[in-house]
Amino acid sequence: MKLGLSSLLFPNASIDDIVKFSAKLGAECVEIIYDAPHFPPDYDQRKLSGIKELLDAHGLRVSVHGSFWDLNPASHHRELQKLTLKQVGRSIDACRALGGEIVVLHWGRCPVPEAKDFLEGAKRRYRRFLEQCLPYARDRGVTLALENAGGQLATYPSTVEELKRLVLELEGAKVAFDIGHAHLAERRAGGKATGLAIAEAIEGLREHLVHVHVHDNHGKDDDHLPPGDGDINFKPVVEALRAINYGGLLIAELWNPKHPLETGRKGMKKLRNLFKTS
Ligand SMILES: [Mn+2]
Numbered sequence: 021m022k023l024g025l026s027s028l029l030f031p032n033a034s035i036d037d038i039v040k041f042s043a044k045l046g047a048e049c050v051e052i053i054y055d056a057p058h059f060p061p062d063y064d065q066r067k068l069s070g071i072k073e074l075l076d077a078h079g080l081r082v083s084v085h086g087s088f089w090d091l092n093p094a095s096h097h098r099e100l101q102k103l104t105l106k107q108v109g110r111s112i113d114a115c116r117a118l119g120g121e122i123v124v125l126h127w128g129r130c131p132v133p134e135a136k137d138f139l140e141g142a143k144r145r146y147r148r149f150l151e152q153c154l155p156y157a158r159d160r161g162v163t164l165a166l167e168n169a170g171g172q173l174a175t176y177p178s179t180v181e182e183l184k185r186l187v188l189e190l191e192g193a194k195v196a197f198d199i200g201h202a203h204l205a206e207r208r209a210g211g212k213a214t215g216l217a218i219a220e221a222i223e224g225l226r227e228h229l230v231h232v233h234v235h236d237n238h239g240k241d242d243d244h245l246p247p248g249d250g251d252i253n254f255k256p257v258v259e260a261l262r263a264i265n266y267g268g269l270l271i272a273e274l275w276n277p278k279h280p281l282e283t284g285r286k287g288m289k290k291l292r293n294l295f296k297t298s
Pocket residue numbers: 167198233273
Protein backbone atom coordinates (compact mmCIF):
# COMPACT_ATOMS: atom_id res chain seq x y z
CA MET A 21 0.00 0.00 0.00
CA LYS A 22 1.01 3.58 -0.61
CA LEU A 23 0.84 6.13 2.22
CA GLY A 24 0.04 9.79 1.73
CA LEU A 25 -1.76 12.97 2.72
CA SER A 26 -4.94 14.76 1.67
CA SER A 27 -4.91 18.39 0.57
CA LEU A 28 -7.66 18.93 3.18
CA LEU A 29 -4.96 19.72 5.75
CA PHE A 30 -3.59 22.71 3.83
CA PRO A 31 -6.32 25.27 3.12
CA ASN A 32 -3.78 28.11 2.95
CA ALA A 33 -1.03 26.48 0.89
CA SER A 34 -0.91 26.17 -2.89
CA ILE A 35 -1.38 22.71 -4.44
CA ASP A 36 2.24 22.91 -5.64
CA ASP A 37 3.47 23.48 -2.10
CA ILE A 38 1.24 20.67 -0.80
CA VAL A 39 2.76 18.27 -3.33
CA LYS A 40 6.31 19.35 -2.48
CA PHE A 41 5.73 19.20 1.27
CA SER A 42 4.11 15.76 1.05
CA ALA A 43 7.05 14.44 -0.97
CA LYS A 44 9.47 15.89 1.59
CA LEU A 45 7.65 14.00 4.35
CA GLY A 46 8.10 10.74 2.44
CA ALA A 47 4.52 10.47 1.17
CA GLU A 48 4.04 8.11 -1.77
CA CYS A 49 0.73 9.62 -2.84
CA VAL A 50 -1.43 12.70 -2.44
CA GLU A 51 -5.19 13.07 -2.46
CA ILE A 52 -6.39 16.26 -4.06
CA ILE A 53 -9.78 17.63 -3.08
CA TYR A 54 -11.24 18.98 -6.28
CA ASP A 55 -13.16 21.82 -4.65
CA ALA A 56 -12.60 25.20 -2.99
CA PRO A 57 -10.29 26.63 -1.77
CA HIS A 58 -7.83 25.21 -4.33
CA PHE A 59 -10.27 24.51 -7.15
CA PRO A 60 -13.01 27.14 -7.39
CA PRO A 61 -15.97 26.46 -9.74
CA ASP A 62 -14.35 28.47 -12.57
CA TYR A 63 -10.97 26.70 -12.26
CA ASP A 64 -9.16 26.44 -15.59
CA GLN A 65 -8.60 22.67 -16.07
CA ARG A 66 -5.68 23.35 -18.43
CA LYS A 67 -3.62 24.21 -15.35
CA LEU A 68 -3.88 20.59 -14.17
CA SER A 69 -1.04 19.53 -16.48
CA GLY A 70 1.41 21.58 -14.40
CA ILE A 71 0.26 19.79 -11.24
CA LYS A 72 0.63 16.43 -12.98
CA GLU A 73 4.20 17.28 -14.00
CA LEU A 74 5.04 18.14 -10.40
CA LEU A 75 3.46 14.91 -9.10
CA ASP A 76 5.41 12.91 -11.68
CA ALA A 77 8.66 14.73 -10.86
CA HIS A 78 8.26 13.64 -7.23
CA GLY A 79 7.09 10.12 -8.12
CA LEU A 80 3.79 10.62 -6.31
CA ARG A 81 0.58 8.73 -7.08
CA VAL A 82 -2.62 10.74 -6.90
CA SER A 83 -6.28 10.29 -6.08
CA VAL A 84 -9.04 12.89 -6.31
CA HIS A 85 -11.74 13.64 -3.77
CA GLY A 86 -14.78 14.75 -5.76
CA SER A 87 -16.38 18.17 -5.13
CA PHE A 88 -18.70 18.13 -2.13
CA TRP A 89 -18.75 21.49 -0.30
CA ASP A 90 -22.27 22.99 -0.44
CA LEU A 91 -23.33 20.23 -2.86
CA ASN A 92 -25.70 17.32 -2.43
CA PRO A 93 -26.05 14.46 -4.93
CA ALA A 94 -29.41 13.52 -3.36
CA SER A 95 -30.84 17.03 -3.31
CA HIS A 96 -34.57 17.57 -3.95
CA HIS A 97 -33.55 20.80 -5.70
CA ARG A 98 -33.12 19.72 -9.30
CA GLU A 99 -30.65 22.56 -9.99
CA LEU A 100 -28.47 21.62 -7.02
CA GLN A 101 -28.39 17.97 -8.04
CA LYS A 102 -27.49 19.04 -11.58
CA LEU A 103 -24.73 21.31 -10.29
CA THR A 104 -23.40 18.45 -8.15
CA LEU A 105 -23.34 16.22 -11.22
CA LYS A 106 -21.46 18.88 -13.17
CA GLN A 107 -18.84 19.39 -10.45
CA VAL A 108 -18.37 15.64 -9.92
CA GLY A 109 -17.96 15.31 -13.70
CA ARG A 110 -15.24 17.96 -13.55
CA SER A 111 -13.63 16.07 -10.63
CA ILE A 112 -13.54 12.92 -12.80
CA ASP A 113 -11.99 14.93 -15.67
CA ALA A 114 -9.42 16.33 -13.22
CA CYS A 115 -8.53 12.86 -11.96
CA ARG A 116 -7.92 11.68 -15.51
CA ALA A 117 -5.84 14.78 -16.31
CA LEU A 118 -3.71 14.21 -13.20
CA GLY A 119 -3.12 10.55 -14.02
CA GLY A 120 -5.18 9.27 -11.09
CA GLU A 121 -7.46 6.25 -11.02
CA ILE A 122 -9.84 6.93 -8.15
CA VAL A 123 -12.39 9.62 -7.39
CA VAL A 124 -13.85 9.50 -3.90
CA LEU A 125 -17.54 10.40 -3.71
CA HIS A 126 -19.54 11.45 -0.71
CA TRP A 127 -22.94 10.19 0.38
CA GLY A 128 -26.23 11.93 -0.30
CA ARG A 129 -27.99 13.97 2.38
CA CYS A 130 -31.65 14.13 3.32
CA PRO A 131 -32.35 17.18 5.53
CA VAL A 132 -35.48 15.63 7.09
CA PRO A 133 -34.83 11.88 7.28
CA GLU A 134 -37.77 11.51 9.70
CA ALA A 135 -40.07 12.09 6.71
CA LYS A 136 -40.07 8.56 5.29
CA ASP A 137 -41.12 9.37 1.73
CA PHE A 138 -38.68 12.26 1.55
CA LEU A 139 -35.86 9.95 2.68
CA GLU A 140 -36.89 7.30 0.14
CA GLY A 141 -36.86 10.02 -2.54
CA ALA A 142 -33.36 11.09 -1.50
CA LYS A 143 -32.16 7.50 -1.77
CA ARG A 144 -33.68 7.18 -5.22
CA ARG A 145 -32.10 10.47 -6.33
CA TYR A 146 -28.68 9.40 -5.01
CA ARG A 147 -28.84 6.10 -6.90
CA ARG A 148 -29.90 7.89 -10.08
CA PHE A 149 -27.04 10.34 -9.59
CA LEU A 150 -24.57 7.45 -9.39
CA GLU A 151 -26.09 5.76 -12.42
CA GLN A 152 -25.22 8.91 -14.36
CA CYS A 153 -21.69 9.32 -12.93
CA LEU A 154 -20.58 5.70 -13.21
CA PRO A 155 -20.56 5.37 -17.03
CA TYR A 156 -18.96 8.82 -17.33
CA ALA A 157 -16.13 7.72 -15.01
CA ARG A 158 -15.79 4.29 -16.65
CA ASP A 159 -15.37 5.85 -20.10
CA ARG A 160 -12.48 7.91 -18.71
CA GLY A 161 -10.72 5.03 -16.95
CA VAL A 162 -11.66 6.33 -13.51
CA THR A 163 -13.14 4.29 -10.64
CA LEU A 164 -15.74 5.88 -8.38
CA ALA A 165 -15.23 4.97 -4.73
CA LEU A 166 -18.16 5.70 -2.40
CA GLU A 167 -17.14 6.76 1.08
CA ASN A 168 -18.83 5.52 4.27
CA ALA A 169 -20.33 8.30 6.42
CA GLY A 170 -20.44 8.64 10.19
CA GLY A 171 -23.72 6.84 10.80
CA GLN A 172 -26.15 9.77 10.87
CA LEU A 173 -29.72 9.16 9.76
CA ALA A 174 -29.51 12.16 7.41
CA THR A 175 -26.94 10.48 5.14
CA TYR A 176 -27.46 7.80 2.53
CA PRO A 177 -25.83 5.37 2.68
CA SER A 178 -25.67 5.75 6.47
CA THR A 179 -24.20 2.39 7.47
CA VAL A 180 -21.55 0.08 6.04
CA GLU A 181 -24.30 -2.49 5.33
CA GLU A 182 -26.28 0.06 3.33
CA LEU A 183 -23.12 1.05 1.45
CA LYS A 184 -22.40 -2.58 0.62
CA ARG A 185 -25.94 -3.15 -0.68
CA LEU A 186 -25.59 -0.05 -2.85
CA VAL A 187 -22.27 -1.04 -4.45
CA LEU A 188 -23.64 -4.53 -5.11
CA GLU A 189 -26.54 -2.95 -7.01
CA LEU A 190 -24.46 -0.55 -9.09
CA GLU A 191 -22.02 -1.94 -11.61
CA GLY A 192 -18.56 -0.44 -11.27
CA ALA A 193 -19.19 1.30 -7.93
CA LYS A 194 -16.46 0.65 -5.36
CA VAL A 195 -15.78 1.64 -1.74
CA ALA A 196 -13.48 4.22 -0.15
CA PHE A 197 -13.32 3.06 3.45
CA ASP A 198 -12.96 5.88 5.98
CA ILE A 199 -11.69 4.48 9.29
CA GLY A 200 -12.55 7.62 11.32
CA HIS A 201 -16.11 7.65 10.01
CA ALA A 202 -16.50 3.92 10.71
CA HIS A 203 -15.46 4.58 14.33
CA LEU A 204 -18.03 7.39 14.65
CA ALA A 205 -20.76 5.21 13.16
CA GLU A 206 -19.97 2.39 15.62
CA ARG A 207 -19.97 4.76 18.61
CA ARG A 208 -23.21 6.41 17.50
CA ALA A 209 -24.74 2.94 17.29
CA GLY A 210 -23.71 2.34 20.92
CA GLY A 211 -20.48 0.38 20.38
CA LYS A 212 -17.57 0.95 22.79
CA ALA A 213 -14.46 -0.91 21.64
CA THR A 214 -14.88 -0.37 17.92
CA GLY A 215 -11.60 -1.80 16.56
CA LEU A 216 -12.96 -5.29 15.93
CA ALA A 217 -16.19 -3.98 14.37
CA ILE A 218 -14.18 -1.78 11.98
CA ALA A 219 -11.97 -4.76 11.13
CA GLU A 220 -15.06 -6.87 10.41
CA ALA A 221 -16.48 -4.11 8.20
CA ILE A 222 -13.23 -4.06 6.20
CA GLU A 223 -13.33 -7.83 5.77
CA GLY A 224 -17.00 -7.68 4.73
CA LEU A 225 -16.16 -5.10 2.06
CA ARG A 226 -12.98 -6.78 0.79
CA GLU A 227 -14.37 -7.37 -2.73
CA HIS A 228 -15.29 -3.71 -3.12
CA LEU A 229 -12.64 -1.80 -1.19
CA VAL A 230 -10.28 0.19 -3.43
CA HIS A 231 -9.28 3.18 -1.30
CA VAL A 232 -8.75 4.06 2.40
CA HIS A 233 -8.95 7.25 4.47
CA VAL A 234 -7.26 7.23 7.89
CA HIS A 235 -7.90 9.65 10.74
CA ASP A 236 -8.79 9.50 14.42
CA ASN A 237 -11.46 11.00 16.71
CA HIS A 238 -13.04 10.51 20.15
CA GLY A 239 -16.25 8.93 18.88
CA LYS A 240 -18.29 12.13 19.03
CA ASP A 241 -17.15 14.58 16.37
CA ASP A 242 -15.46 14.07 13.03
CA ASP A 243 -12.18 15.61 14.25
CA HIS A 244 -9.82 14.24 11.55
CA LEU A 245 -6.93 13.83 14.02
CA PRO A 246 -3.66 11.98 13.37
CA PRO A 247 -3.96 8.27 14.28
CA GLY A 248 -3.30 7.86 18.01
CA ASP A 249 -4.69 11.29 18.99
CA GLY A 250 -8.25 9.93 19.33
CA ASP A 251 -9.43 6.63 20.78
CA ILE A 252 -9.51 4.28 17.79
CA ASN A 253 -7.77 0.98 18.45
CA PHE A 254 -5.91 0.66 15.15
CA LYS A 255 -4.36 -2.75 15.78
CA PRO A 256 -7.28 -4.90 14.53
CA VAL A 257 -7.88 -2.40 11.72
CA VAL A 258 -4.31 -2.67 10.43
CA GLU A 259 -4.49 -6.47 10.73
CA ALA A 260 -7.72 -6.53 8.71
CA LEU A 261 -6.20 -4.45 5.91
CA ARG A 262 -3.21 -6.81 5.86
CA ALA A 263 -5.49 -9.86 5.91
CA ILE A 264 -7.38 -8.70 2.82
CA ASN A 265 -4.05 -7.86 1.16
CA TYR A 266 -5.01 -4.23 0.68
CA GLY A 267 -2.64 -2.74 -1.89
CA GLY A 268 -4.19 0.64 -2.69
CA LEU A 269 -3.62 4.16 -1.43
CA LEU A 270 -3.89 4.96 2.26
CA ILE A 271 -4.62 8.63 2.77
CA ALA A 272 -4.23 10.42 6.11
CA GLU A 273 -7.12 12.85 5.93
CA LEU A 274 -6.17 15.31 8.66
CA TRP A 275 -7.44 18.66 9.86
CA ASN A 276 -5.55 21.25 11.90
CA PRO A 277 -5.48 24.59 10.06
CA LYS A 278 -3.36 26.24 12.78
CA HIS A 279 -0.55 23.69 12.60
CA PRO A 280 -0.80 21.89 9.26
CA LEU A 281 2.92 21.21 8.85
CA GLU A 282 3.41 19.62 12.27
CA THR A 283 0.17 17.68 11.89
CA GLY A 284 1.16 16.39 8.46
CA ARG A 285 4.56 15.34 9.76
CA LYS A 286 3.00 13.57 12.74
CA GLY A 287 0.35 11.92 10.58
CA MET A 288 2.87 10.51 8.10
CA LYS A 289 5.03 9.21 10.94
CA LYS A 290 2.02 7.52 12.57
CA LEU A 291 0.97 5.97 9.25
CA ARG A 292 4.44 4.53 8.74
CA ASN A 293 4.50 3.16 12.31
CA LEU A 294 1.12 1.53 11.87
CA PHE A 295 1.35 0.19 8.34
CA LYS A 296 5.00 -0.20 7.37
CA THR A 297 6.26 -2.13 10.38
CA SER A 298 5.52 -5.80 10.85
MN1 LIG B 1 -12.83 10.67 4.34
